[in-house]
Amino acid sequence: MVPLAATGWFDTDSLPTLVTxxxxxxxxxxxxxxxRKREFKVRRIAGLAAVDxxxxxxxxxxxxxxxxxxxxxxxxxxxxxxxxxxxxxxxxKTAVYDCRLVFPTHDPVIMAVAQEVVHESYMKAGYPDRxxxxxxxxxxxxxxxxxAAVDGLLTRLKPASVFLLGTFEAESLILAETGNSINAIxxxxxxxxxxxxxxxxxxxxxxxxxxxxAASGYLSGNKSILASxxxxxxxxxxxxxxxxxxxxxxxxxxxxxxxxxxxxxF
Amino acid sequence: MRRLQARHYTFLGLAxxxxxxxxxNIRLDxxxxxxxxxxxxxxxxxxxxxxxxxxxxxxxxxxxxIRPIARSVLRHAFRKGHRLIxxxxxxxxxLIGYRLMQETAAEYGRQYGSDYVYLxxxxxxxAAILAMGESIRDTYPRDYLGRPYDQFELLRSVENYDxxxxxxxxxxxxxxxxxxxxxxxxxxxxxxxxxxAAMATTYDPYLASAQMHAMMAGLRGAAEYxxxxxxxxxxxxxxxxxxxxxxxxxxxxVLGNVAYFVRxxxxxxx
Amino acid sequence: xxxxxxxxxxxLFGVVMFLQYFSQHEAAxxxxxxxxxxxQIVFAFTLILGVFSFARNNVTEVRRGxxxxxxxxxxxxxxxxxxxxxxxxxxxxxxxxxMFENVQAPMQSTVFALLAIFVASASFRGFRARxxxxxxxxxxxxxxxxxxxxxxxxxxDVLPDVANWIRDYPSMAARRAILIGIGLGSLxxxxxxxxxxxxxxxGGEK
Numbered sequence: 001m002v003p004l005a006a007t008g009w010f011d012t013d014s015l016p017t018l019v020t021x022x023x024x025x026x027x028x029x030x031x032x033x034x035x036r037k038r039e040f041k042v043r044r045i046a047g048l049a050a051v052d053x054x055x056x057x058x059x060x061x062x063x064x065x066x067x068x069x070x071x072x073x074x075x076x077x078x079x080x081x082x083x084x085x086x087x088x089x090x091x092x093k094t095a096v097y098d099c100r101l102v103f104p105t106h107d108p109v110i111m112a113v114a115q116e117v118v119h120e121s122y123m124k125a126g127y128p129d130r131x132x133x134x135x136x137x138x139x140x141x142x143x144x145x146x147x148a149a150v151d152g153l154l155t156r157l158k159p160a161s162v163f164l165l166g167t168f169e170a171e172s173l174i175l176a177e178t179g180n181s182i183n184a185i186x187x188x189x190x191x192x193x194x195x196x197x198x199x200x201x202x203x204x205x206x207x208x209x210x211x212x213x214a215a216s217g218y219l220s221g222n223k224s225i226l227a228s229x230x231x232x233x234x235x236x237x238x239x240x241x242x243x244x245x246x247x248x249x250x251x252x253x254x255x256x257x258x259x260x261x262x263x264x265x266f
Numbered sequence: 267m268r269r270l271q272a273r274h275y276t277f278l279g280l281a282x283x284x285x286x287x288x289x290x291n292i293r294l295d296x297x298x299x300x301x302x303x304x305x306x307x308x309x310x311x312x313x314x315x316x317x318x319x320x321x322x323x324x325x326x327x328x329x330x331x332i333r334p335i336a337r338s339v340l341r342h343a344f345r346k347g348h349r350l351i352x353x354x355x356x357x358x359x360x361l362i363g364y365r366l367m368q369e370t371a372a373e374y375g376r377q378y379g380s381d382y383v384y385l386x387x388x389x390x391x392x393a394a395i396l397a398m399g400e401s402i403r404d405t406y407p408r409d410y411l412g413r414p415y416d417q418f419e420l421l422r423s424v425e426n427y428d429x430x431x432x433x434x435x436x437x438x439x440x441x442x443x444x445x446x447x448x449x450x451x452x453x454x455x456x457x458x459x460x461x462x463a464a465m466a467t468t469y470d471p472y473l474a475s476a477q478m479h480a481m482m483a484g485l486r487g488a489a490e491y492x493x494x495x496x497x498x499x500x501x502x503x504x505x506x507x508x509x510x511x512x513x514x515x516x517x518x519x520v521l522g523n524v525a526y527f528v529r530x531x532x533x534x535x536x
Numbered sequence: 537x538x539x540x541x542x543x544x545x546x547x548l549f550g551v552v553m554f555l556q557y558f559s560q561h562e563a564a565x566x567x568x569x570x571x572x573x574x575x576q577i578v579f580a581f582t583l584i585l586g587v588f589s590f591a592r593n594n595v596t597e598v599r600r601g602x603x604x605x606x607x608x609x610x611x612x613x614x615x616x617x618x619x620x621x622x623x624x625x626x627x628x629x630x631x632x633x634x635m636f637e638n639v640q641a642p643m644q645s646t647v648f649a650l651l652a653i654f655v656a657s658a659s660f661r662g663f664r665a666r667x668x669x670x671x672x673x674x675x676x677x678x679x680x681x682x683x684x685x686x687x688x689x690x691x692x693d694v695l696p697d698v699a700n701w702i703r704d705y706p707s708m709a710a711r712r713a714i715l716i717g718i719g720l721g722s723l724x725x726x727x728x729x730x731x732x733x734x735x736x737x738x739g740g741e742k
Contacts, residue, residue, distance in 0.1 A: 011560040017451075018558050028727050072440060075737070078725035079718075085736045108586030113737055134593050138586040142358065142640075143439070144327045144647035151647075156603065169439045170328075170464060170651060177654035180661075181273070191718045192440065193711050194468045201662035202654075209714040213721030216734065224733045228724045235720050273657040280656045294686035297696060326641035327648035358644075361633055390579050393572040400569050411627060452557070463684070464651075470703060471712050486684050509685035511652065516681055518660040519674065526664045 024235060031231035032224060040226040042218050047187050047205035051086070051219070054161035054185050055093040064100035065090065066159040066184075068150055068175070069166030071143045072192060075109045078213065079191045083166040084110075084117050085216030086189075090163060091121035095130055103136040104153055106146040111138040147171035154178045164188040164203065165212060168195045176202035189215070276518055283514045287507040293498065294489075294505045301473070302490040305458060305480035306342065308432070314347030316431040317424060321445065322354040322363030323391070328438035328462055329362060334488035334500030335460045336363075336436045340370040342495045344381070349420050351430070352384040353398075353406070355391040355441055363436075364410055379418045386410035392444055399427055399453035427455035432479065434458040442469060446477045460487070543732045550730040590614060676702055 058065045067087055073080040087103070094101040101118065105111050115136045122131035139149035151174060154162070162179040164172070164186065172188075172195040179186045180202050188199035189207025199206045207215065210232070217225035253260055312318075320340070324332050343350060352367045354360040364384045371382050378384075385406040388394035397405040402424060403415045415421050423429060433455050435442040442459045449455045456479050459469055463484025472478040482491055485508050488501025553571065556564040591614060594607040620632040627633070665671040682691050683699030728734035 009559050009561045009564075011558055013454075014558045021554075024723060025727065028724050029731070032724075032727075032733070078722040078729075081725055081729060081734065081737050082721070085734070088736050108582040108589065111589060112582075112585060116738070117736055134596065137593050138589050140590075141583075141586070142644065143325050144644040148643075148647045152606065170462075170648065173654045173658060174647070174650050177658055191721075192468070193714050193718075194465060196714070198658070201658050208717075210717035210721040213718075213725050216736065222733075225728065228728055228733065232720045232724045235723075236716065239716055239720075273660070276656045276660050277653045280653055284652075295692075296686055297692055299696065299700065325644060326636070327644035329641060329645060358636075358641075361628060361636060364628060388576075390576050393575045393579075397569065397572045400565055404569070467703060467707060467711065470708050471715060474704070474708060484684070489686075505686050509687060512681040512685040513687075515656055515659045516678055518656055519663045519678065522660045522663060523665055523674075526666075 027235055027238075028228060028231040031234060032228040035227040035230055036224045038223070038227065040223075040230060042214065042226065042229065045207065045211050045214065045218055047189060047207045047211070048086075048215055048218050050185070050187055050205050051090060051163075052093060054163070054187055055090060055097060055099060057185055058094075058160035059097040059099040061160040063160040064102050064157050065094055065161045065163070066102045066104075066150075066153060066157065066179075067163040067165070068104050069110060069114075070164065070168035070190065070192075071106045071146050071171050072169045073110075073167030074107050075113060077167060079167045080110060082213045082215060083189075084113060086163070086165055086212075086219065087114060088117050088121055089219040091118040092125055095122040095125035095127045098127070098130055100132070101135060102153060102157060102159065104139045104146070104150050105137070106139065106141050106143075108138050111136060143169065143171060147174050150175055151178045154182060154184070158182045159184055162186045164190075164199065165207070166190065168192050168199075173198040173202060179203075280511065280514060283510050284507050287510040288504075290506060291503065292506050293502045294509065296486065296489040296493055296502065296505060298490045298493055299487075301480070302482040302487050303494065305339070305460070305482045306491060306494045308458065308480050309339070309342055309346065309348070312346070312348060312431050316348050317351065317420070317429060318343055318348050319351045319353060319427075319430045319433045320363070320367070321433060321435045321437075321441075322352065322359035322366070323356055323435050323437040323439070323441035323445075324362070324462075325356055325358040325438060326362060330500075330504075331462050331485055332362075332436060332438060333366070334485060334492075334504065335462075335482065336366050337370060337499055338488050338491040338495065338497070338501060339434065339436075339460050339482070340366060341373065341497055341499075342491070344370055344374040344376050345495070348431075349380075350382040351402075351420070351424065352382065352386075352410075353394075354387045355394055355444075357387050357389070359436075360387040360410070380420055383418050383420050384410040391441055392448060395444055395448045396452065399449065399455075401426055427453045430455060432456035432458050434460060436460045437465065438462045439465065440468060442478070443472070446472050450477055459483075463487075539735070539738055542738055543735070547730050547732070550726070587614065676707075 055065055067090055069080055069083045091101055103114050103118065105114065115133055118136055119131050119133070122128050140146045154175070155178065162184040164175055165188065168190045169192060172190070172192070176186060176188060176199055186203040187205045188203040189212040190196060190199065191209055191212060193209070196206065196208060214229050216222070217229045249261070350367065352363050354363050364386070367382055367384055371378070376382055386409065388405060394405060407415055409415070409418065427449065433445055433449055435445045435457065437459065438461070442457070442461060445457045450457045457477070459478055459481035461469065461481065461483050463486065466483035469478055469481055473481055482488070485501050485504045488499065489505050492499045492501050549571070552567065556568045591611065594611050598604055598607045617632065617635065620635060624630040624632060663674045663677060665674055679695060679702065680699050683695040686692055725734065729737065
């Protein structure tokens with residue numbers, strides 16, 4: 001436990017966390033900068049490949065696209081940032097195709113940032129007049145108030161395509177099933193592991209966890225972002241190797257009956 | 267009138283199953299799981315008078331499931347003589363938490379101020395959890411009813427998480443994760459969970475890694491806890507409805523698969 | 537400059553919050569506490585932004601005659617709760633809390649209850665043994681549902697152990713793998729934001 005009247009500049013209890021954090025940061029930053037000029041091939045992510053088709057479908061059917069980042073996140077959550085990156089790409093397409101984009105959210109800050117993101121996309125596409133700020137709206141901070149509001153939009157507007165990308169909680173299946181009942185094509189993705197199972201059952205495409213974070217590199221083709229995804233993969237290999245070594249270590253300890261070392265626990 | 271579709275019949279069927287079984291009011295016997303037993307045993311093992319922080323991290327919507335969960339564990343804590351500090355990190359859980367603590371404390375003749383205090387809601391849960399790690403007094407200068415922190419005998423000896431045996435997060439979402447990521451990781455406080463059934467598996471990895479000390483989940487968890495403390499409640503009462511709804515869903519899965527295979531066979535014949 | 541200043545602020549606060557995590561010095565704790573206090577103050581102001589946007593959008597739609605009834609009910613809710621809170625307060629046994637307990641809570645429970653209904657329809661439609669993995673998923677779901685029901689006999693005595701095994705091993709392994717991926721994704725996204733590679737949160741790449 002942390003002493004009440006601590007005076008030291010450095011908390012020695014957090015040394016393992018500090019070491020791990022610094023190693024991770026160095027690897028990610030080094031790889032990102034060292035490889036930022038290289039070409040990378042990112043494996044095909046079906047959900048992201050379907051983004052263009054989903055917007056195209058909505059345009060053909062003369063129906064809107066609905067995009068919502070879920071109730072569970074706020075702007076400081078990396079998943080929300082990743083979701084806004086995908087929003088930017090979707091808005092690029094809706095601007096060009098002149099397709100209405102509706103973005104209900106539970107958080108006023110997310111609303112403000114999303115308005116900026118969508119406005120920027122419409123400006124970039126050369127159609128600032130097609131941007132409708134009222135469609136990027138705050139609906140309610142309450143979980144089921146938000147779910148009811150989005151459900152209402154789904155049933156009244158009958159969007160042809162629905163994007164459920166961000167942090168979702170219990171509202172996930174309510175939204176996904178309502179989207180399914182209006183025959184919308186649905187692309188979902190979340191970092192909430194429990195909600196993934198609901199999305200997999202009810203949606204056409206589901207981005208699983210880290211795929212949401214890889215989306216901005218995948219969609220934008222930005223080499224620095226792609227390099228950081230490569231760094232992520234290197235970290236994953238290192239963690240897998242660490243787990244493997246720890247498993248072998250503890251198995252050998254158990255077999256030989258030696259005193260547990262637990263050096264990997266922190 | 268629009269014609270009813272298959273899904274409308276499934277909805278109606280579920281409504282009938284739940285309504286009928288709730289009216290029957292039959293209590294089924296429940297086998298206690300190791301998860302629920304671990305939470306019970308932890309609270310039982312604390313010496314009487316230990317300070318527990320109970321955080322009502324839920325909204326009003328999940329009340330039918332949350333109430334029996336909360337009541338069972340609050341009853342146990344009050345009966346054991348623990349002292350409770352109530353907080354809420356979601357605005358909607360605030361009054362619900364206050365009422366639950368007040369009602370349960372009254373059952374055991376516990377006094378506000380010395381046996382329990384309710385501090386109420388603070389916005390921005392991450393900031394609130396971190397701030398209480400520094401000073402609960404500064405985070406909540408007054409209790410829920412607006413009286414100064416130091417007026418209460420129970421609170422005078424509580425500065426931050428160092429003076430709290432554990433935090434029990436009663437949650438219907440992922441807020442308990444923040445208690446572990448910030449309260450446990452940063453300040454080392456013991457985190458206990460009492461969560462809705464849908465959230466149970468979310469917390470399994472934390473439970474296995476001991477970031478969460480113990481957890482009970484759902485109406486079934488409440489029924490198990492009620493059995494352990496020997497007091498009947500909403501958990502046991504709701505188990506028939508829940509069990510019947512589960513069987514109904516299994517029936518739907520079977521029907522869906524029969525229809526799928528029949529259609530596939532017909533398709534092959536054609 | 538319009539982009540560089542927020543990027544610099546973002547980087548600075550990212551570094552400060554990272555460093556203070558590893559210090560127990562009074563100065564570090566004071567910085568932490570001050571940032572947390574300001575965080576809450578900023579949050580309160582953002583709510584005003586949300587309320588203003590909600591009111592403006594709904595008033596515009598009421599004028600245009602679109603979904604008028606829903607919009608008026610929404611606006612009435614938005615106005616009535618603060619008015620009740622300002623006049624009688626928000627403690628127990630006030631009109632605000634009466635509204636909360638007897639109007640808002642039941643409405644929210646109703647929407648939450650839709651989840652049960654949608655679980656039924658999704659199970660009926662989605663759980664089909666189309667392939668071997670789908671069949672494994674289906675069997676696991678059935679075992680889990682039965683184990684959480686009190687049917688008695690085999691279903692209550694043996695099945696919960698099988699269900700706990702599924703929960704503790706295959707399910708947990710998959711969940712942990714996904715969590716590690718999410719953790720790494722969060723780390724790289726946060727670093728990209730801090731060093732300014734990722735700028736969508738500022739509205740774009742400019």
